[in-house]
Amino acid sequence: MFAKRLKQMRKKRKLTMQEVADSLGVAKSTYAGYESGYRQPTIESIQTISRILRTSADYLLGLTDYPEPPAELNHNAKEYLNVEQLHWDGVPLEKSDLDLIRSLLERMIRDRALANKDDSPSN
Template identity: 85%
Template sequence: MFAKRLKELRKKRKLTMQEVADYVGVAKSTYAGYESGYRQPTLESIQTISRKLRTSTDYLLGLSDYPEPPAELNHNAKEYLNYEQLHWDGVPLEKGDLELIRNLLERVLRDRTPPKED
């Protein structure tokens, strides 16, 4: 079931095997093994794949029949910026890039927050 759902969702999201493999940090042949059922990914890889495919690990593992993530998923940008494998249109973001982005967003939020009254 895992391999079938993996392939179906990847195609539904219009992603190539290479795109998902790059995001997960594995070779395309390794990822192809996941889709064929020949290989089993680590739990960490399953979590990463679920983020790329915008689904839940429960769906991929056959514990849920709902491929779309629940509405209450946390979309906190601060948490996303802690992932080491973020990219912008396929260009990997390095640790320094992410630090600059975090600092910029913190500055934006500081500027938007009204000053405390004494």
């Protein structure tokens, strides 16, 4: 899968093998070996290749099917839980599961806010 996706992304970015090889600092034959599956790049090379091709290493390695890396990571759990296809360790989460998780988190935040309000010194 790596070799296929590597070639696909290079062509999508309209780069030649020589251009990618030069940016990577390897011979064209070495890079061609990556695209043919004959050679395996190091982890560091995979990271560099993903930057050159403006994709994620996870996509190249087949760990995700999304070739475009996220523009910015969103760490807001409320927004993240609105994603339709979440899973927990490979087990898909149903809408009812996500609704329960959201409800529990909202309750936890409300309780924390009340506890903080009760702990604050009186004026």
